[in-house]
Amino acid sequence: MAALAPPVAAIRVAVRRALTGLPGDGPVLVACSGGADSLALAAATAFVAPRLGHAAGLVTVDHGLQDGSAERAEAVAAWAREAGFAPIVVARVEVAGRPGGPEAAAREARYQALTEVARQHEAVAVLTGHTRDDQAETVLLALARGAGPRGLAGMPARRDLSGVPLLRPLLEIGREQTRAACVVLGLQPWQDPHNTDPSYARSRVRADVLPALVRALGPGVLDNLARTARLVAADNAALDELAETALAAARHPEGGLGVPELVDLPPSVRGRVLHTWARELGALPGALSHRHVAALDALVTDWHGQGPADLPGGVRVLRRAGRLSPVASG
């Protein structure tokens, strides 16, 4: 028997690792755009999932944003039929009218569709094809905008998608490996024009910044950026746990948070407590910035009788009788 090509083997090993131990025997669903990353992921999943007792399903989302998007979705579905996936779903979504920029709106619509399809088919996991290179781009973009540890941790290998695990098995696989796997397997990936459109910061990082870093610092830089993300993620998990306990301890029986319970916390824990609490109060995650959390923090650590802190989403927080309390604004 011919030896298995290394990129194909590496991707199968990564998928096997991600799928091992999933509870239940429902299908796993690959979110496939038809690009090289998710096509290589899909091919590996079709091989691995049945061996672990799961059907391999595939979902492709038609955002309706580009000419020919319906044909592209249909071509992915046709390939999936031939490759034996079940179920196969082409999900058409409406992107217009959602909040945020077009990219954010498309992402939100996509994840919503993936969640719905996963629920309908009682899937045990949804898989996306984000690679080590996507992770390196994410970390660099986070650094460039001055993000805190949450941003520097990049994308998690696993997160909850409204009750269904979202898995990213390829976070340690290089993009050149997914390209090579597609060549070996005779797959013809679709090239997303967005990926090379210089009006997107991520495309510029992909086309210019990462290649320059690799030239200047060597090829290990991509793995290193991804490793930084993993290290920071582990520290974040520990700090998040401390913050959860601190938040529970700071809750006042009559509502709000007690200042004495907050004031002596390490700043990184207090920041997390206040961030989580602001989310609970209804501050939209995309709009909640460092500045808002700093204003809450000042009510605790730099109290001089100042006015309330305004949070996005129409909530204000004021300090009264040793407590932070929310009040409706406006």
Ligand SMILES: Nc1ncnc2c1ncn2[C@@H]1O[C@H](COP(=O)(O)OP(=O)(O)OP(=O)(O)O)[C@@H](O)[C@H]1O
């Ligand atoms: N239209 C889509 N339908 C289904 N899944 C999608 C779609 N677009 C993106 N995804 C999923 O999200 C992942 C990340 O997509 P993104 O476009 O950010 O990255 P990419 O590196 O271009 O991936 P790919 O080469 O697979 O298109 C994809 O690998 C895929 O799993």
